Amino acid sequence: MRARNVIFLSTDGDSMGGSQRVIHTLAQGLATRGHRVRLVSINPSRQPHTYFADPLYRHATLYDTPAPEAAPRSLPWRRAKARRTPEEIATARQRLLRLTDRIDRGYLVIASPWAAHWIADLPMPHIAKVGQYHQSYAEAVDSPNLRLIKKYYAHLDKALFLCDDYAASFTNHRLANCGTMLNPVGVFPEKAAALRNPRIVSAGRLVRVKRIDLLIDAFAAAAPAVAEPWELHIIGDGPLRAALEAQAAETGLGDRIVFRGQVENVEAEYLDASIVTLSSDFEGWGLVLAEGAACGLPAVACDASAGVRTLVADGDNGVLAEPGNAGSFAAALERLMSDAELRGRMGARGRERMRAYRLPRVLDRWEALFDEIDR
Missing domain, CATH: 3.40.50.2000 (Glycogen Phosphorylase B;)
Incomplete structure (x- = not known):
């Protein structure tokens, strides 16, 4: 060449x-x-x-x-x-x-x-x-x-x-x-995430279209329904951070909703998690979904576009929720949070799908x- x-x-x-x-x-x-x-x-x-x-x-x-x-x-x-x-x-x-x-x-x-x-x-x-x-x-x-x-x-x-x-x-x-x-996909570690840590990860700019407010509401609804003490880690920064932190505090789960800001090693964050999420109203593709899948994470995502569906096949390597619907997103989260075997199977499928990327x-x-x- x-x-x-x-x-x-x-x-x-x-x-x-x-x-x-x-x-x-x-x-x-x-x-x-x-x-x-x-x-x-x-x-x-x-x-x-x-x-x-x-x-x-x-x-x-x-x-x-x-x-x-x-x-x-x-x-x-x-x-x-x-x-x-x-x-x-x-x-x-x-x-x-x-x-x-x-x-x-x-x-x-x-x-x-x-x-x-x-x-x-x-x-x-x-x-x-x-x-x-x-x-x-x-x-x-x-x-x-x-x-x-x-x-x-x-x-x-x-x-x-x-x-x-x-x-x-x-x-x-x-x-x-x-x-x-x-x-x-810029990350593809030799070993996939162990999926033992009860942690959900979100990554992206804290702006309106990403609907982190919906993610917080969905997590607050799903977390009490499962036995393990799951945490939601939100990576990224933006103009809505203060409002979102206030919203998280009002859920009563504030200590389990962690705002991480910008991080140096996003791959390590995926490997420490067990579910990756995307809650956007509109999304052309979803890099966070691709990177999470490459690290072996199953996904919960809003069915926001054909681009999202190329990364997350509902029931195969993740669960798709209705855009803008916190109840639908909460049900999808709860399904994965409560089933370790399902997380493992979907995570493996996602990693395999990402080889082309x-x-x-x-x-x-x-x-x-x-x-x-x-x-």
């Missing part, structure tokens, strides 16, 4: 998040295989996260300051243009062109529809372009993203989605270049995609 030039372009590649972790994992993996990789963030992060202490890929940021804060429903490029000066925009775009001009031939992996909009009129004829979408089809329909994908991804060399169902749905919008690319296999798929584009 010959060495290639690969640039990952993200709106904000250095914040703490599932899509950011995927991009950094891919960049490091391809660089380990000898490819010349650069990760480019359009905006610097307000709270940058270090994904690799010694990255083998290079990094660049196009704007000097973070993106202006604005109302969440406003369109990203409109608020950026409203607050960035023409000189700032021109300088940032020239920085990207200087990076690509140094490359005779290569691949630009565009991580979001907004990033595709941002580069749409930049002259880069010598660079093959691949668009990724890290959310669900339903999320695209309910936002400006569907229009952006139809407008910009149709002209790329390839448009990649998280599962076959999403790719088929976008194909129905006359995108002829759709394909599926699995997200890699191991980083070497996903990197093979990326290299095969580069070959396909070159033909």
Whole structure:
């Protein structure tokens, strides 16, 4: 396999998040295989996260300051243009062109529809372009993203989605270049979790869509129904932390609902647990489910999307609950909390399902995609 030039372009590649972790994992993996990789963030992060202490890929940021804060429903490029000066925009775009001009031939992996909009009129004829979408089809329909994908991804060399169902749905919008690319699982320990510790783990940003409030209510309903003193460990941080801590205290189980904040070794957290959860109302995929399954954990998840269902097959490697329904989630939790044999069987199945998502296999798929584009 010959060495290639690969640039990952993200709106904000250095914040703490599932899509950011995927991009950094891919960049490091391809660089380990000898490819010349650069990760480019359009905006610097307000709270940058270090994904690799010694990255083998290079990094660049196009704007000097973070993106202006604005109302969440406003369109990203409109608020950026409203607050960035023409000189700032021109300088940032020239920085990207200087990076690509140094490359005779290569691949630009565009991580979001907004990033595709941002580069749409930049002259880069010598660079093959691949668009990724890290959310669900339903999320695209309910936002400006569907229009952006139809407008910009149709002209790329390839448009990649998280599962076959999403790719088929976008194909129905006359995108002829759709394909599926699995997200890699960055953890896959030699030994699976022992599943002896009565601990449930959740990981992610403490924001509204993750519905940690529902998870707390469900745990508070399920915990008294089982004999063992189960704990709920919530990994991550975010603007809702104080409110969620107050909610946990009101359940009377506050000492068994532990807010861990950011952790250095998430793999160790999975290995110390016996159930992994995802309680989101909307979720394109669910990295926490993939990582938990790779560590041998059975899952309880809201049936939020086709992407979630690719990771959790109800009754096989976990239990799916009705989105937004704390009672349904509590019943699913109680089922696994009270049955050690079931946890063991589902955990083993989940780990087996995740073998296809191991980083070497996903990197093979990326290299095969580069070959396909070159033909």
